């Protein structure tokens with residue numbers, strides 16, 4: 135059994151952060167050690183929420199506790215997602231170093247969740263800078279959306295060619311794989327939901343159908359990052375992991391759409407996450 139330390143938000147109601155990533159990773163046969171960066175009533179795109187940011191010391195404290203029972207060496211990967219404060223970024227990087235000290239083969243997937251004022255995704259000041267300056271170079275895998283692709287690469291990304299160049303620029307900064315969760319306006323085709331995968335061997339693209347939601351569900355990025363990591367830990371190739379991730383997420387989106395739900399329908403789609411019906415294929419474009 136592979137074990138993932140998943141450092142993300144917790145929402146009591148609904149699905150985002152660890153609530154969006156943990157169950158799907160478990161369905162994929164991965165044991166998830168969920169460490170929460172915040173505990174909120176609901177995700178921030180409702181515009182209001184209650185709850186608290188977990189004090190940054192807790193990250194080191196929890197790592198120490200796991201180490202003291204001799205289990206840290208069994209951690210195969212760390213994933214970080216929605217981060218509650220700028221100070222937590224440093225603690226997360228330190229946590230990964232502690233894991234690496236006990237298991238040199240452990241990998242780090244950084245889902246660089248940044249604020250997105252237009253969408254209503256609120257992230258604390260300084261987190262973006264921490265992700266760019268401290269976390270990115272440590273990550274084996276990084277999973278930006280379009281806004282995050284621009285910020286991490288420092289390049290303009292207005293079209294597909296620029297998105298490819300930005301993904302390559304990030305590869306030069308340390309990460310071995312860049313999964314662009316959503317190309318958005320920098321895609322090839324406005325009628326599709328498109329993703330990109332860049333590694334040292336090339337660049338692959340997947341397009342899948344766009345659903346016209348009244349309000350787009352939150353937590354899709356967290357689901358995407360979690361599934362890609364789970365697939366990799368199960369020993370799949372990058373392309374097979376990319377295809378399973380895109381197809382499982384598409385089936386979750388379709389289920390959510392059919393149920394007219396604003397919250398991701400992960401439980402209803404549980405069997406589809408394991409065995410997606412969708413069969414979209416990755417196409418090598420460079």
Ligand SMILES: Nc1ncnc2c1ncn2[C@@H]1O[C@H](COP(=O)(O)OP(=O)(O)O)[C@@H](O)[C@H]1O
Nearest residue numbers: 279315316327343344345350351352354355387
């Ligand atoms: N097939 C789809 N059709 C329409 N919208 C989708 C589809 N899949 C995902 N989405 C929406 O696209 C948005 C992607 O948001 P974005 O900020 O670009 O990336 P992420 O959620 O990956 O961080 C989300 O709001 C999600 O609900």
Ligand SMILES: Cc1ncc(COP(=O)(O)O)c(C=O)c1O
Nearest residue numbers: 143177178216255353354355356
């Ligand atoms: C509490 C919380 N966690 C995580 C996220 C990230 O969600 P997504 O996967 O849609 O980027 C958000 C976005 O608003 C959020 O409010």
Ligand SMILES: [Mg+2]
Nearest residue numbers: 247279355356
């Ligand atoms: Mg996101």
